[in-house]
Amino acid sequence: xxxxxxxxxxxxxxxxxxxxxxxxxxxxxxxxxxxxxxxxxxxxxxxxxxxxxxxxxxxxxxxxxxxxxxxxxxxxxxxxxxxxxxxxxxxxxxxxxxxxxxxxxxxxxxxxxxxxxxxxxxxxxxxxxxxxxxxxxxxxxxxxxxxxxxxxxxxxxxxxxxxxxxxxxxxxxxxxxxxxxxxxxxxxxxxxxxxxxxxxxxxxxxxxxxxxxxxxxxxxxxxxxxxxxxxxxxxxxxxxxxxxxxxxxxxxxxxxxxxxxxxxxxxxxxxxxxxxxxxxxxxxxxxxxxxxxxxxxxxxxxxxxxx
Numbered sequence: 001x002x003x004x005x006x007x008x009x010x011x012x013x014x015x016x017x018x019x020x021x022x023x024x025x026x027x028x029x030x031x032x033x034x035x036x037x038x039x040x041x042x043x044x045x046x047x048x049x050x051x052x053x054x055x056x057x058x059x060x061x062x063x064x065x066x067x068x069x070x071x072x073x074x075x076x077x078x079x080x081x082x083x084x085x086x087x088x089x090x091x092x093x094x095x096x097x098x099x100x101x102x103x104x105x106x107x108x109x110x111x112x113x114x115x116x117x118x119x120x121x122x123x124x125x126x127x128x129x130x131x132x133x134x135x136x137x138x139x140x141x142x143x144x145x146x147x148x149x150x151x152x153x154x155x156x157x158x159x160x161x162x163x164x165x166x167x168x169x170x171x172x173x174x175x176x177x178x179x180x181x182x183x184x185x186x187x188x189x190x191x192x193x194x195x196x197x198x199x200x201x202x203x204x205x206x207x208x209x210x211x212x213x214x215x216x217x218x219x220x221x222x223x224x225x226x227x228x229x230x231x232x233x234x235x236x237x238x239x240x241x242x243x244x245x246x247x248x249x250x251x252x253x254x255x256x257x258x259x260x261x262x263x264x265x266x267x268x269x270x271x272x273x274x275x276x277x278x279x280x281x282x283x284x285x286x287x288x289x290x291x292x293x294x295x296x297x298x299x300x301x302x303x304x305x306x307x
Contacts, residue, residue: 003029003058003069008213009205010077011061014132016203017079023203024192025077026185029069032056033149036064036124038269040244040260041224045149055149059223062134064111064124065242065262068149072140072171074181076188078133085131087123089195094121094137097191101183103175110240111135111264118170125264139181140173230256234303238296240264245300252281263293272297 006027017023032055033045041047041057044066050057069075078090091107098105105121108114113121123135147166173179216222230246237243241263248256257277259269275288276297285298 001028001030001071002214003032003034003056004214004217005210006075007058007060007217008210010079010132010134011213012206012210013077013203014079014126014128014130016206017081017130018201018203019081020083021081021201022084022192022196022198023077023079024189025079026188027075027077028071028073028181029058029075030056030071031145032058032069033066034058034060034069035066036262037061037266038063038259038261038263039066043244043260044151046151050149053145055145057223058217060124061266062124062126062132063241063262063264063266063268064122066150067122067136068141068146069136070142070145072138072142072173072181074137074139074184076135076137079130081130082127085127085133087125087133090133091123093191093195094188096194097184097187098172100187100191101172101176101179103172103179115170115172115175119168120170120172124266126266137184138169138171139179139184140171141169143169143171228258230258234300236296236300238293240293240296243297243300245297247301249281254279254281259297265293268293276301 006029010025013023013025031053033050035041035044035058037060041059045057047057091113094113095105103115105113105115108117111123112119120138121135123133126132143166146169172184228246229248231248233244233246235242235244241261244260246258247254254276255278257273259272261269272294275294276285279285281301283302285301286295
């Protein structure tokens with residue numbers, strides 16, 4: 001139930017999984033908001049309201065956007081080696097599990113599962129020695145708290161053609177009113193076992209290592225980030241995610257730069273910052289990378305096409 005311990009366990013399992021193995025880790029968090037690796041926590045959630053309700057702020061190490069967790073939500077983590085990793089297969093395991101519960105769902109956009117165009121599951125990914133695909137499954141989440149805690153930009157809502165975050169999401173219990181979290185767990189494990197047909201093995205856990213990781217996730221510096229001293233701020237919603245750029249100039253050279261984003265590629269902001277820092281702010285910036293995301297960021301910095 002502790003979000004910091006759960007993320008520590010997930011990271012440990014991702015690092016420790018043996019070769020030719022697949023693992024499904026199911027877990028829950030009490031009242032908290034979990035933001036993506038590269039997001040600005042002050043932009044994504046109402047920290048004052050959360051504190052008054054004893055909600056916890058949490059940062060994960062994958063990309064993507066902010067999500068609200070309570071005990072009406074079930075989190076899943078598919079962990080495999082690179083050889084067996086398949087985002088499509090993982091999604092199908094979830095969809096097949098829901099079929100067992102008389103719920104029809106489909107894939108939508110870059111990382112969502114939906115029912116009648118309403119989102120009940122958002123996903124994020126990490127590709128290391130092993131691969132992680134994790135996400136949420138809204139069974140009976142308190143949507144009033146979700147709407148109260150999360151600060152969703154008007155650009156993001158308009159892009160989804162909805163007026164509020166509450167109208168954008170749906171609980172699985174609204175489709176199957178008798179559904180419980182325990183029943184969903186059972187269906188997911190059965191679907192997972194049906195797909196992989198693997199024998200079950202015991203994984204020995206290093207409790208000391210998990211404790212170390214938990215402490216890392218609990219550090220205020222990791223959760224909140226450093227205070228920005230940048231002079232200029234620009235933002236835009238692209239197909240691949242929302243970007244917020246903060247920067248300072250010295251003799252028209254980018255002397256400070258911070259890029260916050262809900263993009264699924266968790267390494268993208270750091271890569272872009274490494275390229276752009278200490279460069280002159282002019283059209284020569286276009287020449288450093290042909291990557292679409294990079295070109296979009298330069299357009300935003302130079303205010304071309306995004307006025």
